[in-house]
Amino acid sequence: MAKAVHSMVRVLDEARSLDFYRNAFGLEIADRLDFETFTLVYLSNDEASFEVELTVNKDRSEPYDLGDGYGHLAVVVDDLDAEHARFEEAGYAPGKLVDFTPGGPGTDPIARFFFVSDPDGYKIEVLAKQGRFG
Structure with a gap:
């Protein structure tokens, strides 16, 4: 394995x-x-x-072209809302908080997350520690 x-x-x-x-x-x-x-x-x-x-x-002196093939890294955190606020305070410009609920309103979210980019533009998904990511 x-x-x-x-x-x-x-x-x-x-x-x-x-x-x-x-x-x-x-x-x-x-x-x-x-x-x-x-x-x-x-x-x-x-x-x-x-x-x-x-x-x-x-x-290397020029920024890298990330193209359209790169996806993202993902990390899990205990308190997503607190991390989102901390990232905002640090000036990291996190994306909006998302409750991913493909089952529609009233169903449990599959995941809660936001995205942030590192200094080179790589996307990082920050997920709440819950469900399959718990």
């Missing part, structure tokens, strides 16, 4: 990205591998063993 271990995103400014992931999600550097033309920075926290890998290409 396979075990998911990390997801990689290419970032333009290492310090700016580290600041965002640390303050937004409590991710800290688990490992940093520096090579001649690029650096790999692995971020994690005590909540899960899954890591976000930031790839910093040293010769």
Whole structure:
């Protein structure tokens, strides 16, 4: 059986990205591998063993074109409303809170969430810890 271990995103400014992931999600550097033309920075926290890998290409000066193929990363939080307010206060411009209820009014939501973008434009879904994400 396979075990998911990390997801990689290419970032333009290492310090700016580290600041965002640390303050937004409590991710800290688990490992940093520096090579001649690029650096790999692995971020994690005590909540899960899954890591976000930031790839910093040293010769890159232009923002990356995310194209139309990238989806999103997703994280789960205990208090979605509090996190949304905290993200607003931090200036991260979170999207609106969504109660995803495909069964219609009066049915339980499948998920509650909002999206936020990191400094390079990668979308991150922030989900309430409930239901299948509990």
